[in-house]
Amino acid sequence: MCCHGLIVLIALIFGFAAAIYLIYQTYSYIRCGCGKYGPFVSSYGKIKEDILNEARAILKKSKKSLKITDLGCGSGALLLPLAKEFPNHQFIGLEWDIVPLTMGKIKAKMKGLKNITFVKDNYMKASHADMDLIMCYVLKVTGEPLGKKLAKEIKETAVVISEMFPLGHLEETKVINSSLAGIPEKIFVYKKAAVKTPKPAVKKTVSKTVKNKETKKKEPTKKVASKSKTSLKKQPAKKKTAPKKKA
Secondary structure (H helix, E strand, C coil), X not given: CHHHHHHHHHHHHHHHHHHHXXXXXXXXXXXXXXXXXCCCCCCCHHHHHHHHHHHHHHHHHCCCCCEEEEECCCCCCCHHHHHHHCCCCEEEEEECCHHHHHHHHHHHHHHCCCXXXXXXXXXXXXXXXXXXXXXXXXXXHHHXXXXXXXXXXXXXXXXXXXXXXXXXXXXXXXXEEEEECCEEEEEEEEECCCXXXXXXXXXXXXXXXHHHHHHHCCCCCCCCCCHHHHHCXXXXXXXXXXXXXXX
């Protein structure tokens, strides 16, 4: 009976936790505009490791301190391990939901990380102009406007890593084949698209000699009567005079 009662108690605890989580996710879904922003789902598995490896390769190459941000960072599943591994770089997590944001702050404090900051903000309104590396996990509905925003703001040297969802208006540099819980997924790597400057229009210049030739063409010519034609005209007849009579 004791063992049976313990199993029931554990089942009740798990059921209660699942109910709270379901209520929280529903509340978050309504608060974020019914799916405009992604709910709190922590990155995990192979796709998480592939993103971290891509970020590590970028951070290892840099000799200067870089600024890294995670848009919709949740509880810091991506930022916390990178901040611990690279103490010379600065990490900023943006999250609109206070629950995972608070969890991230607690984890960073427990690990003693001083190079990471969690900020409650809307990443569609915040500026990302000074960031060197941007990571994000956004829904399909947000990919187009976010890509447009980043294309205007980010530096030419900045790198953007998007988990699962493609972004518009940026230049795709790499696509990494990964998986999430055994399901094939992709990681998209971007940079700022090069601005195409329109070529100046070349004005066609016509030389003066060509213009003169064109003006000389088809000029109205005056008809000059030839001498032969004038000579053919009938002259007035001379009057005949009668002979004078002798006296």
